Amino acid sequence: MQKVVILGSTGSIGTSTLEVLSRFPERFKIFGLSANTNIRKLKNQITKFKPSFVTVTDKEGYNIIKKEISGSRVKILYGVDGLKEMVSHPETDLVVNALVGAVGLIPTLEALDSGKKLALANKESLVMAGEIITERIKEKNAQILPIDSEHSAIKQCLLSGNNKEIKRLILTASGGPFFKRKSLKNVTLKQALNHPTWKMGKKITVDSATLMNKGLEVIEAHWFFDVPEDKIEVLIHPQSIVHSMVEFVDGSTIAQLSVPDMKLPIQYALLFPERLPSNNRTLDLTVLKNLTFLAPDYKKFPCLNLCYRALELxxxxxxxxxxxxxxxxxxxxxxxxxxxxxxxxxxxxxxxxxxxxxxxxxxxxxxxxxxxxxxxxxxxxxx
Structure with missing residues (x-):
């Protein structure tokens, strides 16, 4: 039985992770949860999953939880120190880092330093400190697995070859809500938050609309798979069925296909290297009318070029x-x-x-x- 700590348990990835873990009660025990301001949802999770530890990073939220959960067996912690305590606890086996933003970096390093298996959805960790993290992985012989659907897809494709045989990595992007729109001058917040494929948090949804999210994933892929930026390409794929591809030096291209459902890459990371049956939706190829791939418009979406430039620097x-x-x-x-x-x-x-x-x-x-x-x-x- 693996004891699991989920950082960012009230977000979209955290919620999906709890759903996946619930399918395998004989394998996983929810040991720790963390949230920032979504206290109502956190309280419901505490009641349902009965963790040993809970960390709240918002001071007001921490005070509310500490007062309302007082008398229970749950230990309530606060801030980054609380995250570190849960992650490094001797009984913690697996850490799922689903935090959003730079706040995820320190817990990522703590997990690696503590020798924990790390399932990483917090892309900012590798974006900010990729070299530091990869050095730490080598030093500690740590195990880190991607949760992002694109990097999960690449990891699966690379089972067909090794790094020396890679010609290029191809990350796919839905294109967001504005790929076909000619002008972005009058984009509203409501329009930017209306993603055509994925249901996600507000920040990552805006990042998807600017294609910044895909640019961050290019940087992340560089560190995850030790591939230079000139061998990492982005293609717009509106159907979001092909999650990424690897082209090998012999001319073969391996792709990973599935319905757009984050529970699939989450389960792959949690159970790796095993695959077990689940009630995830499956892909029906007979109903697919077409799969299209287009080059991104770097002029209309300059964030993508900014990411390549940052990686180059x-x-x-x-x-x-x-x-x-x-x-x-x-x-x-x-x-x-x-x-x-x-x-x-x-x-x-x-x-x-x-x-x-x-x-x-x-x-x-x-x-x-x-x-x-x-x-x-x-x-x-x-x-």
Whole structure:
């Protein structure tokens, strides 16, 4: 029986993870949960899954939970220290990092340092500190498995070959809600949050609309699979059936296909290397009318190029890119920034950054903080 800690249990990935874990009660025990502000949902999860530990990263939410759950056997923890305590606990076997944003970095490192199996949905960890994390994986001989559908697909495709045989990795993207739209000048928040395929949190939904999410996945793929940026390509695939492909040097291309359902890559990561029957929806090839693939419009979606540029620069550039994007998206969600100005803010912050080529963790955290401060300043001056 594996004891599982889920970071970000009230989000879309966390909720789906709990659903998958519930299918295999003989294999998994929910040991720890964490949330930020969705206290009502967290309380319901505590009642249903009876974890030993719960961490709340929002101070007000922590006080509410501590008061309302008092007298129970659940230990209530607070903040990043609480996340670290749950992750590193001697009884923790498996950590699912489904946190959104830079807050996921420290728990990722804690899981690796503690020798835990890590199922990673928090792409910002590898974006910000890919070199540090990959070095830590080698040092600790740690196991890290991707939850993102694209990286899960690549991992499955690579069972047909090895890194030396890769000609290119092909990440697919739905294109978001605006791929066919000619102008993005008057995009509204409601339109940006209306993703055609996936039901996700607000931040990642906006990232999908700008194609920033796909750019972050390019950076993530570089670190996950040790493949240079010039061998990682993006194709728009509106049907979201082919989740990624690997083209090998002999001319063969291996693709992974399934219905667009995050519970599939989640189950693959949790049970790896096994595959077990489940009630996941299956793909009916007879009802598919077509599968289309198109090149992305880099001019209309500049965030994608900004990600390639950050990966090319290396060092602290991806951390600054990520920080600037997070602040710009948060401002857009608060209706303080236009959709088309998201890449403008990122580009301006990146252009003023003093790059640290071989960063230590403190350099990454400093770059993250500076990126946020510069972004807020630019956004403030634009209003």
């Amino acid at each position: 290396g060092g602290t550039a991806p951390a600054v890119l990520n920080a600037a994007n997070e602040e710009a998206v948060f401002a857009f969600l608060k209706k303080k920034l236009k959709f088309v100005d998201i890449p403008y803010v990122i580009k301006k912050v990146m252009s003023s950054h003093h790059l640290v080529k071989k960063p230590k963790l403190n350099d990454v955290l400093k770059a993250d903080q500076e990126g946020r401060e510069k972004s807020k300043d630019i956004i403030c001056k634009s209003n």
